[in-house]
Amino acid sequence: MAEVTLQGLGKVYRGGTRAVEAVDLHVADGEFIVVVGPSGCGKSTLLRMIAGLETITEGTLLIDGRAVNRLEPAERDIAMVFQNYALYPHMTVFNNMAYGLRNRGERRRVIDSKVHDAAEVLGLSELLQRKPSQLSGGQRQRVAMGRAIVREPKVFLFDEPLSNLDAKLRVQMRLEIKRLQRRIGTTSIYVTHDQVEAMTLADRLVAMRGGKVEQIGAPMELYETPASQFVAGFIGTPPMNMLPARVSGGGAYFGEIRLTDCQQAEGSSVTVGIRPEHMTVEPHDRTPMLGRAELIERLGAETLVHVSLSHPGASVEVVVRCPETQAPEEGSAVSLNLRAKRMVVFDPDGRRVSEVAEAGSAEEPGAAEPGAA
Amino acid sequence: MIERRPLLDLLTHLMLLVGVAATCFPIWIALVASTHPPERLSQRPLPLWFGDHGWETFSTLLLTDVGQAGGVSITTMLLNSLIMAVGITVGKIAVSLTAAYAVVFFRFPFRFLCFWLIFITLMLPVEVRILPTYDVVAGFLKPAQAAWTWVEGDSWLSRLLGYEVVVAIPNGLLDSYWGLTLPLIASATATFLFRQIFLTVPDELVEAAKIDGAGPWRFFVDILIPLSRTNIAALTIILFIFGWNQYLWPLLMTTDVQMTTVVMGISRMLNTDTALPAWNLVMGTAILAMLPPVIVVLAMQKLFVQGLTEREK
Numbered sequence: 145m146a147e148v149t150l151q152g153l154g155k156v157y158r159g160g161t162r163a164v165e166a167v168d169l170h171v172a173d174g175e176f177i178v179v180v181g182p183s184g185c186g187k188s189t190l191l192r193m194i195a196g197l198e199t200i201t202e203g204t205l206l207i208d209g210r211a212v213n214r215l216e217p218a219e220r221d222i223a224m225v226f227q228n229y230a231l232y233p234h235m236t237v238f239n240n241m242a243y244g245l246r247n248r249g250e251r252r253r254v255i256d257s258k259v260h261d262a263a264e265v266l267g268l269s270e271l272l273q274r275k276p277s278q279l280s281g282g283q284r285q286r287v288a289m290g291r292a293i294v295r296e297p298k299v300f301l302f303d304e305p306l307s308n309l310d311a312k313l314r315v316q317m318r319l320e321i322k323r324l325q326r327r328i329g330t331t332s333i334y335v336t337h338d339q340v341e342a343m344t345l346a347d348r349l350v351a352m353r354g355g356k357v358e359q360i361g362a363p364m365e366l367y368e369t370p371a372s373q374f375v376a377g378f379i380g381t382p383p384m385n386m387l388p389a390r391v392s393g394g395g396a397y398f399g400e401i402r403l404t405d406c407q408q409a410e411g412s413s414v415t416v417g418i419r420p421e422h423m424t425v426e427p428h429d430r431t432p433m434l435g436r437a438e439l440i441e442r443l444g445a446e447t448l449v450h451v452s453l454s455h456p457g458a459s460v461e462v463v464v465r466c467p468e469t470q471a472p473e474e475g476s477a478v479s480l481n482l483r484a485k486r487m488v489v490f491d492p493d494g495r496r497v498s499e500v501a502e503a504g505s506a507e508e509p510g511a512a513e514p515g516a517a
Numbered sequence: 518m519i520e521r522r523p524l525l526d527l528l529t530h531l532m533l534l535v536g537v538a539a540t541c542f543p544i545w546i547a548l549v550a551s552t553h554p555p556e557r558l559s560q561r562p563l564p565l566w567f568g569d570h571g572w573e574t575f576s577t578l579l580l581t582d583v584g585q586a587g588g589v590s591i592t593t594m595l596l597n598s599l600i601m602a603v604g605i606t607v608g609k610i611a612v613s614l615t616a617a618y619a620v621v622f623f624r625f626p627f628r629f630l631c632f633w634l635i636f637i638t639l640m641l642p643v644e645v646r647i648l649p650t651y652d653v654v655a656g657f658l659k660p661a662q663a664a665w666t667w668v669e670g671d672s673w674l675s676r677l678l679g680y681e682v683v684v685a686i687p688n689g690l691l692d693s694y695w696g697l698t699l700p701l702i703a704s705a706t707a708t709f710l711f712r713q714i715f716l717t718v719p720d721e722l723v724e725a726a727k728i729d730g731a732g733p734w735r736f737f738v739d740i741l742i743p744l745s746r747t748n749i750a751a752l753t754i755i756l757f758i759f760g761w762n763q764y765l766w767p768l769l770m771t772t773d774v775q776m777t778t779v780v781m782g783i784s785r786m787l788n789t790d791t792a793l794p795a796w797n798l799v800m801g802t803a804i805l806a807m808l809p810p811v812i813v814v815l816a817m818q819k820l821f822v823q824g825l826t827e828r829e830k
Contacts, residue, residue: 197724218730230721234743243739244729291729 146208146221146298146331147173148194154202155189155355163189165355166203174329176322178346180336182378186355188303191335195224195301207298218247223292224301228308229284231276231291237263238272241290248295262290265324282313289321293328300325302334306341318344339379343367351375367419373494376417382448384417384488385462396489398453401432404484408497415490420465422486425449425472426479433480435462437472447471451478544807551575551801558796574801583786583798591802594779597697598761599809601778604698605760606753609707613752614745617711618737622723632712639705643766650700651769655689657696662686692773701759701766707752714745747824750817757813761806779806 148171155164164186171177179187192198194205196217204211212220223244231240238259245255263269266286276284285305292300305321306314322345325332336342342349343363351358351366351374359371363379370376376384389396389403396406396416403416425437438461439450449464449471464480472478489497546563552571553564577583578591619625620632643650665671665686675681690696718741726736742749767778777785783806786799 195724195728197727217724217728222728224725224728226721226725228719228721230719230725232722232725232740234740234746243726243731247730247735291725 147171147206148299148331148333149206149209150194150203151206152203153190153193153200153205155186155193155198156201163355164193167357169350169357169360171331171333174331176325176332176334176345176347177350178334178336178342178348179350179352180339180342180378181352181358183337185352187335187337187352189355190352191224191301191303191333194299194333195222196220218244221298222301223295223297223299224303225285225288225292225305227304229276229288231284231287233276236273236275237268237279237287237290240276240287241294244291244295258294258296259290262293265293265327266290281309282317285309285317286320289324293324298331300330300332300334302332302336304336304338305334307336307338314341321345339381343379349379351378353378369496370417370488371496373415373417373490373496376488376490376496380419382420382463382465384419385423386490387416387418387453387460387462389414389416389489398433403482404487404489406489406497408489408491413492414497415494417488417490418462418482418486420448420463422483423462423464424481425451425464425466425470426481427472428477428479431479431481433482435478435480437474437476437478440471440474442468442471449478451480453480544804547800547803551797551804553797555793555795555797559793570797574797575805578798578801578805583782583802589774589777589782591779591782591805593775594777594782595805595809597694597776598778598780598806600694601697601763601767602757602760602809604694605701605763606756608698608702609704609756610749610752612702613707613711614737614742614749616708617715618741620708621712621715622733635705635708637705638703639709642704643701647765647769650766654696654700654770655691657689658686659688662688691770692776696770697763697767697776697778698760701763707756710748710752711745714748715741718744747820750820751824754814754817754821758810761810 148169150167150169150171153164153167153169154162156162167190169177179190181187189198193200196212196215196219200213205213207220207222217224232243235243241259241262242255245258250258259272260269263272266289268283268286268290271279271283271287276287279287285308288305302321306317309317318341321334325345334341334345346363348360349363349366350360351371353374359366359375366375366379370379370384373386377386387398387403389398389406391397391406391408391410391412391414393410394405394407395402396404396408396414398416406414408414428434433453435451435453437449438452441448441450446465447468447470449466450461451464452461453459462480491497546565549564549567550558551574553568554570554573557564557568557570580590582588582590616635620628620635665684671683674684690699722740723736726740731739762780763778764780764784767776768781771777771781779802783799783802786802787794
């Protein structure tokens, strides 16, 4: 049980390459933090700095209020689950889990009971005498978690622990990790590039890009009000649709169509983002937002309609999420209905323009929503 | 790919049989020859089946000092060979493991220089550097001698113990087991092999061990050595046979007959000026000399084959 505080944490490699820049984060006791970002965004480096596997070149790392920058990994009282499990291939499952305790000089009886308890929790009791090579991927993953649990560390660190598993197992293990963390309530920091894992596991999400933190917040906060175009595109599948727009007379225009209110400088180009589920497909000519249903993806519970919008001076493809019954014919002409309330406006630098969508009048949604309600 | 062609099978087996015969026939001859009296062995054709002299041959070899070999018993020679071979094997593996560990897992100045210096010695086997090596070994303890004299060690020690002592430090390591093994221990092959093996150990394993609180020594003993045990077994076989078969170096550096190794003994038994070599004794010694390497191979075979076939991941 512990709080973890990152104060301006940064990493510059000896050659001058910067991997992580000034990360400030306070992780509350028992909180599940997920750090998410594309590969090379510095998220793994950040985790390894917390673990003590990379030296911290800037800032301070506090675990339970104590600066641990200079401590060895074993002295920080953390446990880490690696992507490729990193089990000791020549040791049995029992010994893999017991090794850390033995190095700490725990009594044999204590080790025995702790390992058996952890094995019980993870359903590994039958496998304690097996070698890692005799286990399936999911079982190995569990052993790796068991190795972390038995040490009863202050912080769990997960480095993309599920990416070596197949899709089905990944979903299952994701749930198990969540249950486990709820049950033992240990502060956890979890790194992944998979936004579904990120959304489902996190109490709070940290979205990173190019070594910098783009946004920190609850998963739904990042989903609904992304701080930047990058976060909007990274969180959610399919990602948020982006419509190029031009500001004119206090509104953002896509071609001739007014999408939403916008207080940006007159004539500047902005991007208007909208989630696939915040649009509906209407029969042709119901709204001025005209397009063609290029492709229909039927996923069962939902149907994704890829609509290409052609407009003088702007051509863009958007994805609409709709129920199967409302799906248009493939190749047919359709028009789109956009909920202005749910739109997010990004300035030319890709930062969200604060609270524009809410400031804009929802009841008078502009030209884009004549057919609503 | 498995082909099912009877003719091919037949041919394969024929080839294998020829190979086995070519390997085993000389050994068979040696074994048979050791059971015949020497007179029989100077007649042609050579016997192909056991004679009745075997007991006498082997009891002579094992229980008495053999005049033809310089008056040393075969057991002494076997013991010398064993000490040399085991010394070389254990020494080489220990040195190579630690050297490779240092080169692969630690960052220290001139790391690459160290590695290349070790690597270059691959080009300098004992035979090439035998004279300088002899010189070094012969004068190995001279610095210690000089240092002892300089610090007046004898008088200090005498005062400390309360009675007169004189410590006699020899000039070097000639005619000693140290001299037999040390120069052969220094070699790069095993270091290089272990380096390659250690390089395949994933970084995450090292990191997991770090997080588990294993220091460098624990990691080495608990993880690295068990991981390379099949390679150690393979190397043990190779190095034991290498050490056992040493001839030139022991021949050059031993003058004391009590330090004779068995390989030297065999060749000495052949070099008789006056009489014919006692072929039965020579062959008997050869058979005895063959046994320890065979035992080592058999003992290590399981691990050795495991190392070739098993891929642990």
